[in-house]
Amino acid sequence: MAKNIEPTLKLISGYLKLEKSANFVIPEYQRGYSWDITQCDKLWQDIEAFISSNASDPYFFGTIIVDCSDPNKFSLIDGQQRTTTFLLMLKALLMKLNEVIENIPTDDDSEALKAGLKANRDKIMAILYKAEAEDIPAMLRDNTKTQNITVIENNSINELHSEEVKKIIEAIDFITAEQNVYKIPRKQKDNKYTNHFRNFKYFYNKLSIKSDSQLNQFAKVFLEKCQVIEIRSWQIEQAITMFNSLNSSGLPLADADIISAQLYSKAGTDKREFNEQWESINKLADELNTRKIVNIDAVLQQFMYINRAVNKEYVKDTSVDVTTPGLRRYYTDIRKELLNEPLLICKNLAKITETWDKIKDYPLVKLLLKCNENAKLYLSSYLYRFETSDITEAKFIELCDCLLRLFTILELVDAGYSSSKFKTFLFGENIKLVDNAITIDIIKEDFNEHIRLNWKEEDIADGILGYDKNLLVFLNEYLYASSKSLKFDFAENVNIEHIMPASGRNITTIREDAGITDKDEFNNIVNKLGNKILLEEDINKSIGNEWFKTKKQNSINSKSGYKDSKYKIALALTVFPNDTWTKIDIEVATTKAVERIVKYIFNK
Secondary structure (H helix, E strand, C coil), X not given: CCCCCEEEEEEHHHHHCCCCCCEEEECCCCCCCCCCHHHHHHHHHHHHHHHHHCCXXXXXXXXXXXXXXXXXXXXXXXXXXXXXXXXXXXHHHHHHHHHHHHHCCCCHHHHHHHHHHHHHHHHHHHHHCCCCHHHHHHHHHCHHHHCCCCCEEECCCCCCCCCHHHHHHHCCCHHHHHHHCCECCCCCHHHHECHHHHHHHHHHHHHHCCCHHHHHHHHHHHHHHXXXXXXXXXXXXXXXXXXXXXXXXXXXXXXXXXXXXXXXHCCHHHHHHHHHHHHHHHHHHHHHXXXXXXXXXXXXXXHHHHHHHHCCCCEECCEECCCCCCHHHHHHHHCHHHHHCHHHHHHHXXXXXXXXXXXXXXXXXXXXXXXXXXXXXXXXXHHCCCCHHHCCHHHHHHHHHHHHHHHHHHHHCCCCCCXXXXXXXXXXXXXXXXXXXXXXXXXXXXXXXXXXXXXXXXXXXXXXXXXXXXXXXXXXXHHHHHHCCCCCCCCCCCEEEECCCCCCCCHHHHHHHCCCCCHHHHHHHCCCHHHEEEECHHHHHHHCCXXXXXXXXXXXXXXXCHHHCCCHHHHHHCCCCCCCCCHHHHHHHHHHHHHHHHHHHXXX
């Protein structure tokens, strides 16, 4: 008879600590490791905010579902991204602990701190190397004893770098880890590393700026106060069914559920009116959520940002504190008096929701939200100045451009949103955004000066030259259309079209016609910005792998091509003088895109 499922609330350190004979397994069908600095930055912010809160209750990092049908093989059905990231962060933490322990003075004042650092180090070694207390002294003397110990086995057929975590965990120091990990050919700077090493490096750098006592506190909180619910199942079908169920309905109450319940309890004789207003707000938020604009929690978050900026709650003397409380804590503890006026808060939330409904289809808003979710917070703050009925695109297009320029830089540099150059600056600026007395010209000059002082044009240009993702394809289309005074917009089902195809039955010949014989060179150049444009999904499906001559033809009515597109760069290619699209053409188009975007970012 099969065992029942076994849910257990565990410290993350307890969840990760395995017997010597056991290890985590990432199954064959799982996706590869996809978390990047954006997710790691959010994880870091969550931990930092929890530490700053001095909360007595533990912090919860969600549910992990494990299939235990194979003894000693804990197959990760849900939680492989978090588990892998936890291990990478612990390795970075272990390296920093070893560094400070070696250099900390041996005196009475430092004795307690040194003992704490060593205790945390030993806990991490017990996780990463399955070490018992008696094993650790020998491991510290001889690093070969920490080799070939498997904590997580990656069997995913979608993971190209299955040994990357093992290489990082086995490395004696940061330099060794950097030497041993995989480097992607033809990539520059941090783009040459896999997500595994980039994320590990992100945590290492974040931990490097902490003092010895802060490092000890971080380690202690993460190891002793951060929790997950580990759900073990002994049947894989049962585990997958449970995963689907939990992710479709969700177990925990949302912040909005808790806050609305308290608002209702305080509505008194206005309960009926409150219910009608809350239902209306929730309904519109749900509709907006289907478009990935905002949900009710996001609306509450934006009002929190607005309220904190109006009251300058995070300004301390002349500095800005970017620590942000959770929604539930803000509304039910820090500013619980807000809940004493349920109808007033409904009015404010309705204003935010109706504003998003009005602006959701403006092209520049769509582009900005595609760029970075955090942009919503600051756009919402600025638009709160206006009555919804008075909002026009002309009133906020300049702010959209300011935010788009800054978040484009974030896309290109090796930094997270929590960096002082982004979050700290924007928090300070948010106080101006909500202030009717401060003009958009003053705000624009703040952005211009901030960008000018913190980044160099040549560094941003280098980042765009090596860029191989898709966001800047949208920006490039917008800037090209603007330069021609043409209309810009994009549909939800727009595709990224490779002018020179990335694959297809004719790819070998197409590559030769383009002047590319080396496969690695092809893989590097095919994803450059100058080889990618926006194109309608149906047109892309029709011609995506065809010859350039076929794609750009403008005389045959029976076949869809660039001539049928509404996107301006695609239309411009119909009059391109040559019938082949070569390596040189890609480089020229990339150079033009770089110049266009750099000029935009630096407001030239």
